[in-house]
Amino acid sequence: MNARRRAVRGFTLIEVLVALAILAVALAAASRAMGMLAAGSGELRERLLAEWVAQNRLAELQARHAWPDTGTRSGEAEQAGLKLAWRETVSGTPNPAFRRIDIQVARPGSEHGLARLTGYLVREAAS
Known part of the structure; x- marks a missing residue:
């Protein structure tokens, strides 16, 4: 018998x-x-969360319908348990009916900004 071996x-x-x-x-x-x-x-x-704080701050200014003075203001806000510090700078524009709002948000005591938002407010015409 010739058995073929298969190589494994x-x-x-x-x-x-x-x-x-x-x-x-x-x-x-x-x-x-x-x-x-x-x-x-x-x-x-x-x-x-920092972006939400900046958006909320701008929405609050728009909802007040108040004409903010130029200058810088700061404060703190908490969003989803995270404490954040915001700083807003209100400045004039070439058109006196507009104000520019720059909002920066960071961790309290930190210079490293987490979010920055720029918006504009329009002075409402007197009725």
Whole structure:
């Protein structure tokens, strides 16, 4: 009987080790990327909340229908449990019927701004 032997070929130890090394490098890179993404999401949340504080401040000025004096004012606001400091600068424009409002929001005691918003108010005509 002439039995044919079929050669069984598998992976060599070297091939398995190379594949594991490539997999380890890929997993390490993915893990680092996820860590950076998680760290960035915290800052993104702070920036979003700071933007909301600036928008709320401008909306409050518009809703009052008051003509603000030029100058700088500051205060604090809390948004979703995060305490933030805002500073608004009211300045005149070439058209005396408009006022420019620049609002900057940062963490209290920090010079690193999280959000900046510029808007305009229009003086309402006397009836």
